[in-house]
Amino acid sequence: MKTEERRSLGNEEIKTIIMTAITGAAFGLLYGYGFEISLWLGTLIGALFGAAIGLRISKRPPRMEYPIALFHRIMLAATSLLLTSFGYSYLLDQNLSQTQQYWAAALPLAGWTVLIISIGWAIASLDEMQRRIQTEAIAIGFAGTAIFVGGYALFQFAGLSEVNLGLVLFAMSGFWLAGKLWTLWRYR
């Protein structure tokens, strides 16, 4: 039985490395395009970086609450988000008509949808207490982001530069992490 477990773990390790390498490559492609460096170089560096992370995860797995198959699915969803974002950036730089630009702008939404569905699956696969921890963390993340954006708007009226999406996403992740750490501490 132990031998079987080891063999299947070996397959999972390879899958993990491939998944993280693909996601890394998509990330590198997007960054390569965004920062106007070689697309091949960006993709290669991204893939190598992703594979290194995958190898690290396989060698010393972190304490994950999710089955590894779900981790792979989230990686695929993240890849689809990165590739649709790349497609969006690339297409907007072409000479498209206004209608075509609207269609291009809708591309990343498909990636976001796939990612959010995968995160939903991941949360649904947790047990009841872990699901509560995640739900509370998301609620804190949502409330914190709302306060942050509302507060920032007041400063914006006073002359601060316009809020950008990156800052909002950063605030959302930060508040979610703070919420998760707080609820983990509560149920420790």
Added chain:
Amino acid sequence: MDLVEIQVKSKLKVLRAERDWSQAQLAEALGVSRQTVNAIETGKYDPSLPLAFKMARLFGCSIEDIFTPDDTERD
């Protein structure tokens, strides 16, 4: 109507110790994480009814044998 909040006391740790099970073994039998078993034992988390029934079935007793209202702190 008296709407006093009821704290729940669990005998899960005792029942588990009687059977010489680890938290991880109990968690596996219940299909939850070890962290959840620990939170229930320390009274940080009250399980849902389906999970409580699962525990009762596993230990071959009733839910009331595992969980009792804890009135000691308020009265």
